[in-house]
Amino acid sequence: xxxxxxxxxxxxxxxxxxxxxxxxxxxxxxxxxxxxxxxxxxxxxxxxxxxxxxxxxxxxxxxxxxxxxxxxxxxxxxxxxxxxxxxxxxxxxxxxxxxxxxxxxxxxxxxxxxxxx
Numbered sequence: 001x002x003x004x005x006x007x008x009x010x011x012x013x014x015x016x017x018x019x020x021x022x023x024x025x026x027x028x029x030x031x032x033x034x035x036x037x038x039x040x041x042x043x044x045x046x047x048x049x050x051x052x053x054x055x056x057x058x059x060x061x062x063x064x065x066x067x068x069x070x071x072x073x074x075x076x077x078x079x080x081x082x083x084x085x086x087x088x089x090x091x092x093x094x095x096x097x098x099x100x101x102x103x104x105x106x107x108x109x110x111x112x113x114x115x116x117x
Contacts, residue, residue, distance in 0.1 A: 024064045044097040
């Protein structure tokens, strides 16, 4: 009986954390849509988005504060882009990490298009 109670407690904690995380992701997606960020991807615990005038990375954390958890880089400030080991390195100091090759290639292609406009 104690084992069943312990199992139910663990299941309840896991379910509530999953719901909380999903709510955080919804808040971030809403912010990106309001900011006219049409191209975005979620990888390695953060959203990477290509907006009209800048590149935004918003980290997912337990409490979401979009202003505090985001890094914004204007396209005009980007001078150099390198791809290395599933990472896009911007200006030799800012790193965007990805999980899959297709994610990084799609994001890099869209970033290059934004920079060439």
